[in-house]
Amino acid sequence: MQLSLPHPSLQALQAGRWFKLICGASFQDLPAIRHLATAYSLAGADCIDVAAEPAVVAAARSGIAAAKPLLAAAAQQGYKPTQPWLMVSVNDGEDPHFRKAVFDPTICPADCPRPCVTICPADAIAFIKEKQGVIVDRCYGCGRCLPICPIQIIGEQKHLSTPVAVGELLKTGEVQAIEIHTQPERGEEFLKLWQELSGSLDQLKLISISAPRGLEGGLDHLRSISKLIASLTPTPLIIWQTDGRPMSGDIGMGTTHATIALGRQVAAAKLPGYVQLAGGTNHYTVDKLRQLKLLKSAGQEVFVSGIAYGSYARVMLAPLFEQIPGNDKLAEHPDILWAAVDRAASLVQQIKS
Ligand code: SF4
Ligand code: SF4
Incomplete structure (x- = not known):
């Protein structure tokens, strides 16, 4: 009998080498999402997390599909390409990831330095002539503009x-994972959302729970959630996403x-599942984890898995994508494509190596 290996994304989680690209729970810039999905698939991402909207999911799937005929070429160039899982993000209450900036540009003073x-x-x-104010599809709710006006x-x-x-x-079976953004005091709201989604969770490979700082006293909320997830058949994998500074x-x-x-803190609580960082992560994160001995290695008791x-x-990739005209696909511009893959791989391979 031939044994099949687990999906590479699962292997990455088990090895403590999981990389997820977050496109953003409110980000709806479809060409950018398509380009990001292509570049990060070829660079070796294990999962791509997008807004829970059909058009956004279609754009991400199209980007992942565009990478497929290029997998061999990427491998030849020394990259470790993947066909990542697709995740959609939802919330059980107020959350900065689920918002857009809004203002009336007609009342901006002409001499404002913007x-x-x-x-x-x-x-x-x-x-500009074509557009004044917030370009809604691009806004992902970071909030940096709010206090500066x-x-x-x-x-x-x-x-x-x-x-x-x-x-x-x-x-539809087009996504393999869901992420639920919650907070320690939102037990009832989480349960309500869970019940409303319950008929559609059984096909998922993975459920990620994203929780912010202030979890002190909130670990009981996560333990209750882990029991809910364990009651599903088949039981999906669990990721605890620690959203430090969103x-x-x-x-x-x-x-x-x-x-x-x-x-x-969450890893030390030994909840069932995997702990994965988010919110404030950058090129410095892996080095810092290494220094603190928080990356998985033999005999390690407390570690993060991704x-x-x-x-x-x-x-990192935005300036390259700005060079792509109109609705062109990333793969139609090989120079830009491989430059984008190279930059993406410089981030992905930090945790992989
Ligand atoms: S700065 Fe403002 S407009 Fe720009 S992404 Fe952040 S919230 Fe949206
Ligand atoms: S900072 Fe405020 S007033 Fe100035 S351009 Fe921006 S929104 Fe308008």
């Missing part, structure tokens, strides 16, 4: 996941400290 444009890491605010006209529009639509999306990895090296501290990168991973 600090909102400068600070936005996603080029999501424009004052001198006349305080930038607000936020929050949104809550719609379980019926998400359930329909899960039933959407901040591109700001500076030090943003990674909060998620490492939280990751250590890292998710969001704003940092996207910002």
Whole structure:
């Protein structure tokens, strides 16, 4: 009898070498999502996490599919390409990942130096002939523009996941994983969302639970969730995503400290499943984990099994994608494609090596 190996993404989790790309729970820039999915598939990502919307999922699937005929070429060049799992993100209550900036550009003073444009890491605010104000698809809710406006006209529009639509999306079988953003005090809200999704969770390979800082006293919430997940048949894998300093990895090296501290705390709690960092992760994260002996190795008791990168991973490739005209696919521009794969691989291979 021939034994089949586990999927490479599962092997990566088991080995403590898991890499997830976060496109963003509110990010809807379809060409960028397609390009990111292609580049990070060829660079060896294990999972790509996107907004729970059919158009966004279709764009990510199209990007992953575009990488397929290039897998051999990538391997020949020394990369370790994959066909990653696709994950969609939902929330059980208010969460900064699920919001958009909003303002009326017609009331901006003509002499405002436009600090909102400068600070936005996603080029999501424009004052050009074609577009004035927030470019909604690009905004992923980082919130950096909110306090910077001198006349305080930038607000936020929050949104809550719609379980019926998400359930329909899960039933298509096009995604392998879901991530639920929750908080320690939201037991009832989590249960309500769980019950609403329950008929559509049984095909999933993986459920990720994303929780922010302030978990002190909140580990009981995670333990209750692990019991709910264990009651599913077949039982999916569990990832505990420690969201230290949300959407901040591109700001500076030090943003990674909060998620490492939280990751250590959750890993020490020995919940069933895997612990994965997010929120403030960047090129410094793996070095820091190594220094602190928090990467998995023989005999290691407390460790994290993977890292998710969001704003940092996207910002690294954004200048390359700006060179792609119109609706062209990344693969139509080989120079840009392989430059993007090279940059992406410089991040992915940190945890892999
Ligand atoms: S700074 Fe952040 S919240 Fe503001 S528009 Fe840009 S992406 Fe959206
Ligand atoms: S900082 Fe405020 S006033 Fe100035 S351009 Fe931006 S939104 Fe308008």
